[in-house]
Amino acid sequence: MINLLELIKKAANEAVENTKPVVVAFGKVVSSSPLKILVEQKLNLDQEQLIVTDHLKNLATGDCVVLLRQQGGQKYIVWDKVIL
Structure with missing residues (x-):
């Protein structure tokens, strides 16, 4: 019974998460x-998962960026560089 309850909670949380149109994240x-x-020190994104805007085509190692996660979480738009 506990496993069924956990599955229902997980499904509900995923449904809510997938309805969010955009999530803002920071990465390096x-x-x-x-x-x-590397997004918030826990998620590594590679080139296939990233959409880079034209003015950021020449990102350098160490640059901090702000990202927008597309609905469903499959791709991230690299929105802009952040100066810390």
Whole structure:
């Protein structure tokens, strides 16, 4: 019975999470070629998961960026660089 309750809670949380149109996250470029970004010290994104706006095509290792997660969480838009 407990497993069923946990499954229901998990499904409900995922349903709520998937309805969020955009989530803002911060990351750091850990590799520029191929592009890899570490998001909030826990999630590594590679080039296939990233959509880079034109003015940010030349990101350098160490750059801090703000990202927008697309609905469903499959891709992230690299929105802009952040100066800390």
